[in-house]
Amino acid sequence: xxxxxxxxxxxxxxxxxxxxxxxxxxxxxxxxxxxxxxxxxxxxxxxxxxxxxxxxxxxxxxxxxxxxxxxxxxxxxxxxxxxxxxxxxxxxxxxxxxxxxxxxxxxxxxxxxxxxxxxxxxxxxxxxxxxxxxxxxxxxxxxxxxxxxxxxxxxxxxxxxxxxxxxxxxxxxxxxxxxxxxxxxxxxxxxxxxxxx
Amino acid sequence: xxxxxxxxxxxxxxxxxxxxxxxxxxxxxxxxxxxxxxxxxxxxxxxxxxxxxxxxxxxxxxxxxxxxxxxxxxxxxxxxxxxxxxxxxxxxxxxxxxxxxxxxxxxxxxxxxxxxxxxxxxxxxxxxxxxxxxxxxxxxxxxxxxxxxxxxxxxxxxxxxxxxxxxxxxxxxxxxxxxxxxxxxxxxxxxxxxxxx
Numbered sequence: 001x002x003x004x005x006x007x008x009x010x011x012x013x014x015x016x017x018x019x020x021x022x023x024x025x026x027x028x029x030x031x032x033x034x035x036x037x038x039x040x041x042x043x044x045x046x047x048x049x050x051x052x053x054x055x056x057x058x059x060x061x062x063x064x065x066x067x068x069x070x071x072x073x074x075x076x077x078x079x080x081x082x083x084x085x086x087x088x089x090x091x092x093x094x095x096x097x098x099x100x101x102x103x104x105x106x107x108x109x110x111x112x113x114x115x116x117x118x119x120x121x122x123x124x125x126x127x128x129x130x131x132x133x134x135x136x137x138x139x140x141x142x143x144x145x146x147x148x149x150x151x152x153x154x155x156x157x158x159x160x161x162x163x164x165x166x167x168x169x170x171x172x173x174x175x176x177x178x179x180x181x182x183x184x185x186x187x188x189x190x191x192x193x194x195x196x197x
Numbered sequence: 198x199x200x201x202x203x204x205x206x207x208x209x210x211x212x213x214x215x216x217x218x219x220x221x222x223x224x225x226x227x228x229x230x231x232x233x234x235x236x237x238x239x240x241x242x243x244x245x246x247x248x249x250x251x252x253x254x255x256x257x258x259x260x261x262x263x264x265x266x267x268x269x270x271x272x273x274x275x276x277x278x279x280x281x282x283x284x285x286x287x288x289x290x291x292x293x294x295x296x297x298x299x300x301x302x303x304x305x306x307x308x309x310x311x312x313x314x315x316x317x318x319x320x321x322x323x324x325x326x327x328x329x330x331x332x333x334x335x336x337x338x339x340x341x342x343x344x345x346x347x348x349x350x351x352x353x354x355x356x357x358x359x360x361x362x363x364x365x366x367x368x369x370x371x372x373x374x375x376x377x378x379x380x381x382x383x384x385x386x387x388x389x390x391x392x393x394x
Contacts, residue, residue: 048335068288075281084272091265098296100246138245
């Protein structure tokens, strides 16, 4: 299979990390979003939203959206339970990530790291801080109770939230305020076949 | 089981519609978010994000996030395939909805319908229009090819996107520009046990 992505994007890195943890063979095709490579006609034919990451299966079918991709890859592995309640809790954290975490932490990081915090986006960057800290507090509260987000075992929900949380400092979020998150990051970093961004 | 929600919210209505289509018995507990009922200590104990809808199972466990809830409810039904690729495509559309559809269409509707389009949020309302139309175009493109979002059969992905799409006009989006979406809305409205918002 092939993955279209940019491993400096947290959404793409989630997929890269999942592939490594599962030791799955794949071809990585670099797509430079800043130069418009995800909005060429050829790419839009593959994914009409013009977004990466995108998984291309060997039979010509595609799956988009990082969290849908990693759940697909992890099906049948120790990272994803088939119990309906357990799977629902995994998805609960993943939808939380896309709606209540990524739009604050990843966007603040993008403005600071990729755009160099230009004056015209400073207000937006500052406005992202409260929402980002709210998301981190929700995670901290859970991780004070259980070693992983859905309980005692690692799941794809942890891979999802690891994506941007471990680089939250690049968006101005001081993780030292969240000791349980720091311990959880270390737990993930010590997994066999872990790869850094 | 119990559902905490406000059926005028598209996210909550998705759950109400899914429960009706599956003919599942439940108790609906109205939560008024505008008066802060989702941020009381008692509610935050149930769901630390302070968001509705929230599903309470009879055994005391909770599931949050509308799309996680409807996938849980639909497990084993005709609305959700167990095939890993088919399930991944359902999730792909659901993550698209939470990241690329809801933040534009639902937020524009909220500003117009609930807040009465106040002058200080007019710019934000107008800024939501382009993103909303982009999401509707992605849906239209798919629905010109297949009767439902993931193919020939209805899935929870259709319930997810129906939630806010059918009231997109309340956010200023003229659906007459999207004839395939209009036909798809009618297909859903004609399902047995369909209930309107």
